[in-house]
Amino acid sequence: MSEPVDEFDWIARLLRPLTRGAPEAFDLLDDAALIPEIDEANQIVVTSDCLVEGVHFLASDRPDMVARKLLRVNLSDLAAKGAVPFGYLMTVAWPRDADWRRRQMFAKGLATDQGAFGLSLLGGDTVSTPGPWTLSATMMGRVDPGGMVRRGGGKPGDLLVVSGMIGDGWLGLKALQGEFTEPDSYLVRRYQLPEPRLGWRVALRHASAAADVSDGLLADAGHIATASGCGLEIELERLPLSPAAARWLERQEDQAGARIALATGGDDYEIVCAVAPQALEAFQAEVGAVPATVVGRLTEGEQTTRFQGEVVTPDRLGWSH
Ligand SMILES: Nc1ncnc2c1ncn2[C@@H]1O[C@H](COP(=O)(O)OP(=O)(O)OP(=O)(O)O)[C@@H](O)[C@H]1O
Ligand SMILES: Cc1ncc(C[n+]2csc(CCOP(=O)(O)O)c2C)c(N)n1
Numbered sequence: 001m002s003e004p005v006d007e008f009d010w011i012a013r014l015l016r017p018l019t020r021g022a023p024e025a026f027d028l029l030d031d032a033a034l035i036p037e038i039d040e041a042n043q044i045v046v047t048s049d050c051l052v053e054g055v056h057f058l059a060s061d062r063p064d065m066v067a068r069k070l071l072r073v074n075l076s077d078l079a080a081k082g083a084v085p086f087g088y089l090m091t092v093a094w095p096r097d098a099d100w101r102r103r104q105m106f107a108k109g110l111a112t113d114q115g116a117f118g119l120s121l122l123g124g125d126t127v128s129t130p131g132p133w134t135l136s137a138t139m140m141g142r143v144d145p146g147g148m149v150r151r152g153g154g155k156p157g158d159l160l161v162v163s164g165m166i167g168d169g170w171l172g173l174k175a176l177q178g179e180f181t182e183p184d185s186y187l188v189r190r191y192q193l194p195e196p197r198l199g200w201r202v203a204l205r206h207a208s209a210a211a212d213v214s215d216g217l218l219a220d221a222g223h224i225a226t227a228s229g230c231g232l233e234i235e236l237e238r239l240p241l242s243p244a245a246a247r248w249l250e251r252q253e254d255q256a257g258a259r260i261a262l263a264t265g266g267d268d269y270e271i272v273c274a275v276a277p278q279a280l281e282a283f284q285a286e287v288g289a290v291p292a293t294v295v296g297r298l299t300e301g302e303q304t305t306r307f308q309g310e311v312v313t314p315d316r317l318g319w320s321h
């Protein structure tokens, strides 16, 4: 039997050398690449995320919702970098039985969110596949020179702040898989239609580091800590929970285990960022309607997670392919 391959080992050991040290790639340690010097006023942030049926979405999800999720997971990376998106390239691998109607619904979903987010389709590729429906988008956005918020740059003592709510996406998948029922489909909608936090662009000017939360809060906060050369502490009782998530949590016997599941399940597409204590007020003045919650801080130590003062040790910090 061959050994299992870790996603981040493959990126670090086999792909990083292929960047040949290009400064644009940041050693493949960030959410996006940066193309500098387009002109004096603009730099371009570029990111690419792929969705696979059965891995990222369900075969029963509507094609227009899959289209919108494809755009939104990519927009989420640009949101975390403080970029203003403008266009994308897209590759679609269609299973042979994908009929015109399906493709039409898919294009309609793209049109809806292109309108909502001011995007143009710039190019791409279309192929067929004997496997599951697979889609990839490469999304581009503008920043002022030096304006991209990096994963590195956090300092011990910085507060870890998260946008919106954590755990809803993971719970929405559980609901779709029949693990529990919800009357209003709020969680299912959160799984199928993430909300990229582009409204945090100005607030992020007061952050020292940021990433979006796709793999899980503990994993993605960990990416910030690692890139910043810090440790971190997260306190699970501080997780921002929607009313629906709080109701689910109430029904769970193992409270620590349930909170770990919410903080490692992923599919949140929120922003986690590091903010120096003295910058918190200025940061909070710019976040608008989306709640900002302090969930922990960067430290000089290891990565630790606590619940009610006790250290807890999750089996995994988040999703890994
Ligand atoms: N196949 C690949 N080729 C080149 N670079 C890659 C590849 N896969 C990942 N990377 C790079 O590795 C880094 C980390 O990727 P990762 O997928 O964790 O980023 P992300 O989009 O923020 O997270 P997620 O995929 O969970 O949304 C990024 O710089 C990304 O561009
Ligand atoms: C059907 C189904 N099963 C499981 C999951 C959970 N999931 C899959 S990939 C991923 C990390 C983010 O993606 P990536 O790292 O590829 O960008 C997560 C949390 C899902 N969304 N749908």
Ligand SMILES: [Mg+2]
Binding pocket: 031, 077, 211, 212, 213, 214
């Ligand atoms: Mg990311």
Ligand SMILES: [Mg+2]
Binding pocket: 049, 073, 074, 077, 214
């Ligand atoms: Mg991503």
Ligand SMILES: [Mg+2]
Binding pocket: 214, 215, 319
């Ligand atoms: Mg991932």
